[in-house]
Amino acid sequence: MKFFQQPGRARQRPQKPIAVTVEGMTHDLRGIARHEGKPLFIDNALPGERVMVRVDRTHGRYLEGYAARIDEASSERRIPRCEHSERCGGCSLQYLDELAQPGHKQQAVLDQLERIARLKPQRVEPPLTSPAFGYRTRARLAVYFHRKQKQLLVGFREARSRQVIHLNQCPVLAPELESLIQPLQQLLLEMDARDRVSHLELLQGEDGPAVLFRHLQELSGEDLHRLQRFAENHLQQLYLQPGDSASVHCFWQRGEDSQLRYSLPRYSLSLAYQPLDFTQVNPVVNEAMVTQAMAWLAPQPGELVLDLFCGLGNFSLPAAKGGANVIGVEGSAAMVQRALENARTAGVDDISFHALDLTQPGQLQAICEPGVDKVILDPPRAGATEVVAEICQLGPGSILYVSCDPATLARDAAQLRDRGYSLERLCTMDMFPQTGHIESMALFVRSGH
Incomplete structure (x- = not known):
C-alpha cells in the first residue's frame, strides 16, 4: 500500500510509525484511535482502517498524527481527484467517498x-x-516569490504549515475560477511587483469572475497596464487592496456596475457585496x-x-x-x-x-x-x-x-x-x-x- 507524504513541518521530523486500528471519527472528521492509553487523532484515516501513523504532536492528554500508510483500507476510501490533495490545506477529505461525507458530518x-x-x-x-466539485465561488490564494530561486508560488497554504502550495489545479473551485489559476501565475511572473503581492481573492459573481490583488507597494504604470489587459481578457471586475480593508477599490470593471452580486432565485433576490464581505461560498x-x-x-x-x-x-x-x-x-x-x-x-x-x-x-x-x-x-x-x-x-x-x-x-x-x-x-x-x-x-x- 502506498506511503503518504506527511504534511507540514512534521515532514522534517520523521518518526517511527506505529500501527493502530481506527475506531471512529472526531467532530472535525479526523480518525481516532488510542495509543499508550491516550487518544490519537489521525489525519488521512477512516473508521475501521488499519494504518501506520507518524505521531507529530504530543500533548498532555492526547496525540496527533498522520496516516503515512494504509494497510487495510475502508470501503469508503477513494483516490483523490486533485494532485495536490496530500499536501494542500484547502481540502482535507478527498480520500473519503463524496457520497459518504454528508453522513459522517451529520x-x-x-x-x-x-x-x-x-x-x-x-x-x-x-x-x-x-x-462535490466545482462548487466554490470564492477563495483566497497566497502568493510568495522566492527571490534567490526566482520562483513564484501561488496557491493555498500547506496543511499545518505556512508554506505555499503551487497550484496547477483546484477542482473544488467554480470552473471559471479554476481556469484563472495558471493565467494569474503568468501575469504575476511578468509584474514588476511580483514579490510585493501577498495574496489574491478569487470571486465568482453573478455576472462573471473577479479578482482582488493585495499589494504591499504602489504599482508601477506598466503593472497597472498589465492588470488592465488581463482584466479585459478574463474578468468582470478587478479590485486592488494597497492597505487595510478600507483601501479596497475597484480598479477595472466591465460595464457600469462595480458591485459583485449573488442571487437567491427562489426569492427573486440579487444581493450586492464587496470582495472582503462575508458570503457563503x-x-x-x-x-x-x-x-x-x-x-x-x-x-x-x-x-x-x-x-x-x-x-x-x-x-x-x-x-x-x-x-x-x-x-x-x-x-x-x-x-x-x-x-x-x-x-x-x-x-x-x-x-x-x-x-x-x-x-x-x-x-x-x-x-x-x-x-x-x-x-x-x-x-x-x-x-x-x-x-x-x-x-x-x-x-x-x-x-x-x-x-x-x-x-x-x-x-x-x-x-x-x-x-x-x-x-x-x-x-x-x-x-x-x-x-x-x-x-x-x-x-x-x-x-x-
Missing part, C-alpha cells in the same frame, strides 16, 4: 450534541448537499439552506423576526419578503449599509438593520422589547454564548440557529435547553464538500409554545 454533529449537551433532536432531516447549498430556514421558521405577516449576525441580509430579506417585520443586527457598519441598500433594491420596506456588537451585554434591549416572535441566529465559529440569555429574555417562540461549528452549537444548545427551549429539528449542510468543515441548522422551540 453523525459528528449528533455526537457533539449528545456528548456536550446530552441532547437529541426530535427530528433529523436529510443533509443539504451540492455537487456554495450557492447551491446556500439557497437550499435559506429555503429550508424559511420553511422551518415560517415567518408570517405581522410577526417580528430578529435576525442576528445578519450580514448582507441572506436570511433577513427572504423573511421580510414573506411579510414579517424584520430587524437585522450585524457587527460591521459597512455590512449594515450594504444590507440596507440590498433591501432598497429589492423593494423591501418592513425591515431595519443595526450595527451592534453582540458580544457586549444589553445590546438587544436598545432596539427591541420583549415580544419578538422568532429569531434567526447565524453566529461565527465562536458561537453565540454571550447573547443567548438576552435572546431568551425577549421570549421568542422559536429560534433558528445556523452553526458552522458543532462544538459551539452543542454548548449553546445546552444553554437554550436550560432556558426552556427544546431541540425540535436538526439538519446538516455540506457547504464545503471535500473538507472537514461542518454547517448545521437547528430549530429550537419554547416549551409549551
Whole structure:
C-alpha cells in the first residue's frame, strides 16, 4: 500500500510509525484511535482502517498524527481527484467517498450534541448537499516569490504549515475560477511587483469572475497596464487592496456596475457585496439552506423576526419578503449599509438593520422589547454564548440557529435547553464538500409554545 507524504513541518521530523486500528471519527472528521492509553487523532484515516501513523504532536492528554500508510483500507476510501490533495490545506477529505461525507458530518454533529449537551433532536432531516466539485465561488490564494530561486508560488497554504502550495489545479473551485489559476501565475511572473503581492481573492459573481490583488507597494504604470489587459481578457471586475480593508477599490470593471452580486432565485433576490464581505461560498447549498430556514421558521405577516449576525441580509430579506417585520443586527457598519441598500433594491420596506456588537451585554434591549416572535441566529465559529440569555429574555417562540461549528452549537444548545427551549429539528449542510468543515441548522422551540 502506498506511503503518504506527511504534511507540514512534521515532514522534517520523521518518526517511527506505529500501527493502530481506527475506531471512529472526531467532530472535525479526523480518525481516532488510542495509543499508550491516550487518544490519537489521525489525519488521512477512516473508521475501521488499519494504518501506520507518524505521531507529530504530543500533548498532555492526547496525540496527533498522520496516516503515512494504509494497510487495510475502508470501503469508503477513494483516490483523490486533485494532485495536490496530500499536501494542500484547502481540502482535507478527498480520500473519503463524496457520497459518504454528508453522513459522517451529520453523525459528528449528533455526537457533539449528545456528548456536550446530552441532547437529541426530535427530528433529523436529510443533509443539504451540492455537487462535490466545482462548487466554490470564492477563495483566497497566497502568493510568495522566492527571490534567490526566482520562483513564484501561488496557491493555498500547506496543511499545518505556512508554506505555499503551487497550484496547477483546484477542482473544488467554480470552473471559471479554476481556469484563472495558471493565467494569474503568468501575469504575476511578468509584474514588476511580483514579490510585493501577498495574496489574491478569487470571486465568482453573478455576472462573471473577479479578482482582488493585495499589494504591499504602489504599482508601477506598466503593472497597472498589465492588470488592465488581463482584466479585459478574463474578468468582470478587478479590485486592488494597497492597505487595510478600507483601501479596497475597484480598479477595472466591465460595464457600469462595480458591485459583485449573488442571487437567491427562489426569492427573486440579487444581493450586492464587496470582495472582503462575508458570503457563503456554495450557492447551491446556500439557497437550499435559506429555503429550508424559511420553511422551518415560517415567518408570517405581522410577526417580528430578529435576525442576528445578519450580514448582507441572506436570511433577513427572504423573511421580510414573506411579510414579517424584520430587524437585522450585524457587527460591521459597512455590512449594515450594504444590507440596507440590498433591501432598497429589492423593494423591501418592513425591515431595519443595526450595527451592534453582540458580544457586549444589553445590546438587544436598545432596539427591541420583549415580544419578538422568532429569531434567526447565524453566529461565527465562536458561537453565540454571550447573547443567548438576552435572546431568551425577549421570549421568542422559536429560534433558528445556523452553526458552522458543532462544538459551539452543542454548548449553546445546552444553554437554550436550560432556558426552556427544546431541540425540535436538526439538519446538516455540506457547504464545503471535500473538507472537514461542518454547517448545521437547528430549530429550537419554547416549551409549551
